[in-house]
Amino acid sequence: MTRELFYADAIREALLQEMQRDENVYCFGEDIGDYGGVFGVTMGLIKEVRPMQVRSTPLSEAAILGEAVGAAIYGLRPVPEIQFGDFISVAMSQVVDLMASYHYRVGTALPLTIRIPSGGMLHIGNFHSNCWENWFTHVPGLKVVVPSCAYDAKGLLVSAIRDNNPVLFFEQKRMYRVIKDEVPEELYEVPFGQVRDVCDGDDLTIFSYGNMIPLAEEAARELEKKKISAAIVDVRSLLPLDKDGIIERFRRTKRAIVLHEARTFSGFGGEIASLLQEEAFDDMAAPIIRIGSIHTPVPMSPNLEKAYLPSLNQVLEAADKLMRY
């Protein structure tokens, strides 16, 4: 059975059902216990599971992620939360040095999932809004996914928990109680390494993920008015990346925009644009246009943040440029 769920509740349901299914799955992090987490995602979970299966920890991100590594080695399936994605910077070494290389070096699997509420649009400034996913896609041994709807939030999280590798699950925190869509009650997996076709289109393709999918949709609607038919592809699994799927989608329209919330410069968009021109050069009717945030810290003020983030206008102008190419 499916019903509409908020993005946050889809995550909560995945956590609960996976913990019920497998007692090796457990959740921990700052304030996630009785309090239910600062975003309420884990609200009430502690009462529905076994003792210690949901647990609040000290304010120590590096110790938290270290626990995940050790517990995973011992056979559990830890699901730590980093309260705000920005705070992963204080635990960077546990992720990129310890976790990422462990299986390659000694052959021991690390089945763990880090929940990382990420991204901006909430006017809370540079220490609570960043999108750092591109740091981690550069690190072999990690997997990186970014759900943009409730259905994927649940399905990708289930896949992440069942995956035998460290998965960085970049939740889009501003979507928690804004994005709502049909979610099956039962457990299901959304496989990694596969793009999602948000909508089809003939003239150009917008490759995007996470928080920017709604903007892409808005742009597609606007473009339709101008008789431009834009496909939207939700990349959602950045590592592993669905290279074939992306190339194939591109070939259909020969024109593309790559849109993400992270800053453009040295952002993940560079990977997609480079891949496309490397692998589908002959099909390029125009350059791939990257759109991301500008190269400043994330400003707090709504006015400034709006100017910092990608805008509808930018997408429309890019589409225009592509179509006139």
Added chain:
Amino acid sequence: MTRELFYADAIREALLQEMQRDENVYCFGEDIGDYGGVFGVTMGLIKEVRPMQVRSTPLSEAAILGEAVGAAIYGLRPVPEIQFGDFISVAMSQVVDLMASYHYRVGTALPLTIRIPSGGMLHIGNFHSNCWENWFTHVPGLKVVVPSCAYDAKGLLVSAIRDNNPVLFFEQKRMYRVIKDEVPEELYEVPFGQVRDVCDGDDLTIFSYGNMIPLAEEAARELEKKKISAAIVDVRSLLPLDKDGIIERFRRTKRAIVLHEARTFSGFGGEIASLLQEEAFDDMAAPIIRIGSIHTPVPMSPNLEKAYLPSLNQVLEAADKLMRY
């Protein structure tokens, strides 16, 4: 007067002369004092400068970089060393959160330079060989430079020390006592944001930096035998990036390889390739080919590391592909 200096000695000279010129400049880090640093770069410096101007610290990278921020705010020009570039991961937050956003947020300049001996080719494995520069080019407020010859090592370091912003100076540690070239005795600056033309060529351009410049040179010599004339451009200043210079160089040959030691996937090469296809699409005679390391941790064994790193063959094949396009 110029004479030939090793890369390491060029760095040492820049440090010494800058400390002598300005007593606000000072150096600190693990084992850099009496011992002269684990690579001997700061050997004997402590005897040539004022008390406290060269100083060994506890094993605490985050505290070291934090000191740099506070001292810079107070008007000094700190030059901390991270013993091996890989260890910057334990101090990530001080760099990306604190340092990078400080001037934008409150208008106070942070004139500091972090020396980061980086890169592999020394068979010392995944914790002493990584090239993490692309983490930092993604962070506004930082500057990122990578010298590939002794001349630039001195000149870029002098510029870094005199710059009023946090500069990440990615020394290529395997070059310390291998690369030797003409270096003026007096102080001089190599400006940021300007590429260096290593050699001219008519058929294709290799954009590269750091440890890969010698490989690019070797490839260019091989290609010459096949009558392919390859230009080499040392990007050297990744942030700020000499976009115009790069585009202009590309236009000369219409074919390009982007070559770096960091892994290809989500690496800095994606920025350059994306930029070129965005800004010079009409001049592209072929796709830009990125060459970087493969997507595994850095292996220790020389055989494995060789297979991990970009190879001469890869560059030659890429050139071949470009020329036959």
Added chain:
Amino acid sequence: MLTKEDKLKMYHYLVLTRTFEDWIFYICHNQDQKNPMVIGKGYLSTGQEAISVGASYAMQENDWMAPSHRDVGAHLLRGMSMKDLLLQYMGREGSPTKGRDGNVHLGKSELKSLAFISHMGAMTAPANGVAFAMKYKGEKNAVISFYGDGAAQQGIVHEALNYAAVQKLPVVFVINNNRWAISTPVSTQTSVENLADRAVGYGMPSSICEGNNVYEVYDHVASALDRARAGEGPSMVECKSMRMSGHGTYDMAKYVPEEEFEEWKKKDPIKWAERILKEEGLADDAYFEKVKADIKEQLNKDIAEAVKHEQVRPGPQELADVYAE
């Protein structure tokens, strides 16, 4: 020894802080959420103002401080006006962070305060840097480094404490132990009763004081600062207090036992100061009423002034100000 004037001034700042923050609380709950006056949430020091006021009152003109997120008292005492803080909360033109950051994320070099970043404990590291620079320059100033009971569990705080101790930096670590870190009681953070016990592990003296007695806080911090200025190295002052609000203005702190609030209400720092001032015959109820009324009047004036300021608008400076000249 504190004079009458000192004591009354400290009382004034307690009331100033309370009055200002009460308004922030009020407005956060009584503003048009679509078009809010205060952007985001408030993070208040209600009930623990004596820590910030008592400690910062002990500073001499050339001392510096690294405030935490509940140090409005210290900001006011060191020269921020209520209007500055209002503009900061409102993100308007003239705000200390120009709307780029909000609420308690501020600091100003001209006022000798470091600009707080969210990453808990992070500021202890640059505080050391300022202290080192003072020492390097041969000055006899000192630095106050503020952090909380939750922040105390961050790795960086350990590094900073040790680093300051072994290098005898002129720092005073002032711990605001307000029993809670968001929803997490200090007993979940650590198994020690007194965070001051950690000083032993760094060979640093420490003391514990009634954090709600502003004059006692002053005494402890003043002697610690004297010691620091005398070149005898850092020390630690743990201030026992209680966070009498939620973590932020959105948080009703339902997780705090009612008795705990009741118990601590009796130790309210303003009432405590009033009791002392009366006992010592330095002031009476009429005086207290007058102080409160004057401050309220001032606040109303400042609000009226602040709202005249425009919302910040983005412009080319957003990109230009990322870097210093």
Added chain:
Amino acid sequence: MLTKEDKLKMYHYLVLTRTFEDWIFYICHNQDQKNPMVIGKGYLSTGQEAISVGASYAMQENDWMAPSHRDVGAHLLRGMSMKDLLLQYMGREGSPTKGRDGNVHLGKSELKSLAFISHMGAMTAPANGVAFAMKYKGEKNAVISFYGDGAAQQGIVHEALNYAAVQKLPVVFVINNNRWAISTPVSTQTSVENLADRAVGYGMPSSICEGNNVYEVYDHVASALDRARAGEGPSMVECKSMRMSGHGTYDMAKYVPEEEFEEWKKKDPIKWAERILKEEGLADDAYFEKVKADIKEQLNKDIAEAVKHEQVRPGPQELADVYAE
């Protein structure tokens, strides 16, 4: 109580470690540098073998350990063979890390050891995770977490100590205080005489022992492990010793005062054990000679075996093994 057999076995492992590492030292200085047998450098525990041997001897079958970089003794005791370690140093087929990592960067889940990474102190965090998993599963096992006097200054170690204490995890922190961290004496690392003093700050018991008396180390660690297994939480054992070599085999440790070496030579752990064994009438010189001769013979055999192994060769598994199935 240690039986005669125990004591002789521990003696055996002291000699085994010394003999193995003496050979590593020898070969590092006497091999063809162009075609070396050992890749990279050796990091030896010479003179401090008793810490690793004494502590790991106290482990029960289902206990785990997180070794540091001077724990060859513990690796041997827990089941690595000299041949395994030789292959590790040589980077050949059959090496525990398949040539992907070298020298002391190893560990093996089958032997219940975590795989060391270079980032100092990093392993204390996953060691907690193993301990948590034991507790979660209701098992009565424990974990030894090894780190050095330099590593003790890393933030992660603080987080791990506190985290273990407040959650009463079954961990024993064994500090190898060998007075040096590369060229940096412990007095530059910290101002405390005894690192064990830090335990107070976590509400954790601690003890200090003669790190060169293998039987004393055993006693301290064995009681701490008992305590951990009984569910009473973590504790700390500081082992006073001295690094009797350079940091690595390349380092002649010229910075160590000659007298310091002289003084500690007298406390050599092998001689110390021999003295005790003789005093207790458990063995005589002839026995000692025999043990040494047998081990040497074994080593020669193992070397002969190891060199028969091929150098590792890259292949598709390099990419495939980055991720677990």
